[in-house]
Amino acid sequence: MGSNGSRDVLHKSPYPLPFHHLIESFRALPGIGIKTATRLAFHLLKAPETDVTQLSRLLSELRESLVLCPQCQNIMDRDTGRDWCTICSDPARDPGTVMVVEDVQTLYSIERTGEFRGRYHVLLGRLSPLEGIGPEALRVRELLERTGSGEIHEMILATSPTVEGESTALYLARLFKPLGVKVSRIAFGIPVGLELEFVDDITLIRSVEARRPM
Ligand SMILES: [Zn+2]
Structure with missing residues (x-):
């Protein structure tokens, strides 16, 4: 079943709307699928109030608590x-x-x-x-x-x-x-631990160009 299929299942699901929105917010994060998103939402539902409050505060204050270094932009x-x-x-x-x-x-x-x-x-x-x-x-x-x-x-x-x-x-x-x-x-070169036969041509050429004396 593709992601569209999962989405349909979710819409037909009996989750209350705020809970559904929380799951969708997690799903929008990189590397998070529907199962993980749902698990995270249920975890927060059961987590101690102080933990949830802290997380919520960190998220809401994240942008304004950080600035860019005027010298290097870190x-x-x-x-x-x-x-x-x-x-x-x-x-x-x-x-x-x-x-x-x-x-x-x-x-x-x-x-x-x-x-x-x-x-x-x-x-x-x-x-x-x-x-x-x-x-x-x-x-x-x-x-x-x-x-x-x-x-x-x-x-x-x-x-x-x-x-x-x-x-x-x-x-x-x-x-x-x-x-x-x-x-x-x-x-730029070959990842450590990779057999040379699996390396693409451009990476291989680059690694030869970037060779060093031994
Ligand atoms: Zn800096």
Whole structure:
């Protein structure tokens, strides 16, 4: 049965309307199907009042409790009293090496590895002429300001290996190299643990191009 089938079953179901709306809200979240959505709704129905109140408060205050770091555009707690996010405020992190990413989610994916000790710059998007997204729609001006202050000497372009991500990286490389910034692009290659025979041609070519001496 497809998702439309499931939806019909739900509409004919005896759930009261507020409960039905809660299930539908869960279903709208990524990776949540009808069974999980229903299970979550029933879980909340039985959960202690304080837990439900806390969850509801966190959700309703989420947007206003977060602001963007004026330096790197990472999300930060509005109430810390700090000017910048925890990464930009960390004196142990190299301010001269900046990893440029498309979105905050990517920043946290890299941060999770614990391997990168520089700082970030979040573009909040990527170039897409077809959708009318030009450089002025991205946080490029802020990156130019950071470079202009002489703070950045190395830039690692970590935009996605898509057409838009590649053209964004190319645009930034052309813009920042003449300013004396050492610009590099992250390598794209074969997932660890995957047999080579299963790798697509473009990924294989990219991995050969990004080879390193041993
Ligand atoms: Zn920051």
